[in-house]
Amino acid sequence: GQNIDQPTEMTATEGAIVQINCTYQTSGFNGLFWYQQHAGEAPTFLSYNVLDGLEEKGRFSSFLSRSKGYSYLLLKELQMKDSASYLCARFTDKLIFGTGTRLQVFP
Amino acid sequence: DSGVTQTPKHLITATGQRVTLRCSPRSGDLSVYWYQQSLDQGLQFLIHYYNGEERAKGNILERFSAQQFPDLHSELNLSSLELGDSALYFCASSVPGGIPNEQFFGPGTRLTVL
Numbered sequence: 001g002q003n004i005d006q007p008t009e010m011t012a013t014e015g016a017i018v019q020i021n022c023t024y025q026t027s028g029f030n031g032l033f034w035y036q037q038h039a040g041e042a043p044t045f046l047s048y049n050v051l052d053g054l055e056e057k058g059r060f061s062s063f064l065s066r067s068k069g070y071s072y073l074l075l076k077e078l079q080m081k082d083s084a085s086y087l088c089a090r091f092t093d094k095l096i097f098g099t100g101t102r103l104q105v106f107p
Numbered sequence: 108d109s110g111v112t113q114t115p116k117h118l119i120t121a122t123g124q125r126v127t128l129r130c131s132p133r134s135g136d137l138s139v140y141w142y143q144q145s146l147d148q149g150l151q152f153l154i155h156y157y158n159g160e161e162r163a164k165g166n167i168l169e170r171f172s173a174q175q176f177p178d179l180h181s182e183l184n185l186s187s188l189e190l191g192d193s194a195l196y197f198c199a200s201s202v203p204g205g206i207p208n209e210q211f212f213g214p215g216t217r218l219t220v221l
Binding site for chain 2: 033040041042043044045048087089093094095096097098099100
């Protein structure tokens with residue numbers, strides 16, 4: 001996915017915490033986005049990081065390290081409805097998406 | 108519901124044909140982006156229009172073209188269709204002045220080329 005790497009698949013249990021990692025090419029970097037996409041549906045915006053550090057939004061948090069070209073999405077108190085693909089995207093003058101991480105949450 | 112509309116929802120056509128996909132952005136959004144999502148390629152950026160002008164191009168084939176009209180709706184034209192063009196085509200719009208490039212996606216058009 002154009003110099004963005006994410007694990008292809010992950011599994012977790014309802015109520016648990018999962019961390020989805022993303023590494024990206026740092027040249028021309030202006031920001032890092034996370035989107036959620038349920039199968040056959042449109043991606044929906046989750047979070048945006050432009051500076052180093054952690055952004056928290058309810059059960060979801062996203063972390064960025066610009067110098068390392070690294071981000072992660074942290075999902076807490078997992079619910080069955082969190083089963084979806086999670087897309088990491090870096091912003092240059094356009095959004096470049098990774099191929100996504102398919103997360104399956106089991107009861 | 109993101110407020111972005113796309114028509115048609117599904118499209119089935121034959122190789123060699125030409126189709127037009129339509130997108131209406133959210134009210135007030137000036138930017139429209141087109142993406143192609145196939146099973147093995149993930150979400151691929153095609154083209155970006157802002158207020159009627161082309162702003163950025165991605166991996167868009169020469170057989171594909173797009174335009175944005177004065178009322179800000181956009182059309183993506185796909186011609187000489189091949190089996191490999193079968194994919195979900197999304198458009199997205201973004202609000203000026205908000206989070207840079209936070210994009211709101213439409214429901215997509217599923218194109219099947221037989």
